[in-house]
Amino acid sequence: MKWNLRLTAANKGIWKASELQRSLAEHGLIISAGKMSGLWSGQPVSLKLEDLDVICVVLGCEIGDLLIPEPEKVIRPSEQTVQQAAVAASGPSVVPRRRDGRSLPPV
Numbered sequence: 001m002k003w004n005l006r007l008t009a010a011n012k013g014i015w016k017a018s019e020l021q022r023s024l025a026e027h028g029l030i031i032s033a034g035k036m037s038g039l040w041s042g043q044p045v046s047l048k049l050e051d052l053d054v055i056c057v058v059l060g061c062e063i064g065d066l067l068i069p070e071p072e073k074v075i076r077p078s079e080q081t082v083q084q085a086a087v088a089a090s091g092p093s094v095v096p097r098r099r100d101g102r103s104l105p106p107v
Contacts, residue, residue, distance in 0.1 A: 002068040003043045005055070012059050017041075020058070029054040 005020075014020050017040035021031055029051055031039070038044055056063060098104060 002070055003039075004066055004068050005039055006041070008059055008061050008065045012061070014059070023058045024054060027054050027058055 009015075009020055014023070017036050020040070021033075021036045024031055031051075039047075052063060052066070055066065059065075
């Protein structure tokens with residue numbers, strides 16, 4: 001997912017993080033300067049759904065304006081990789097051993 005807060009805010013005429021921070025505070029969402037900086041300039045590590053609701057109300061946007069899917073970044077395993085994983089999952093064959101340390105008779 002791509003975080004698109006800055007462009008969405010710019011489309012609504014908000015050009016500074018401090019402007020958005022004030023508007024969010026007016027709607028009851030108090031965000032520290034550090035967290036606001038992270039939201040404004042990068043990809044947030046975590047964000048509450050309630051906070052997303054407030055951001056959408058303040059910016060007059062939909063969630064799809066803030067979060068843009070990037071399906072091309074998803075790694076899709078090839079058939080060969082899936083087969084290799086299946087072989088690796090089966091692991092080495094198990095060789096039974098006696099508890100007293102003596103070897104088993106030949107088969």
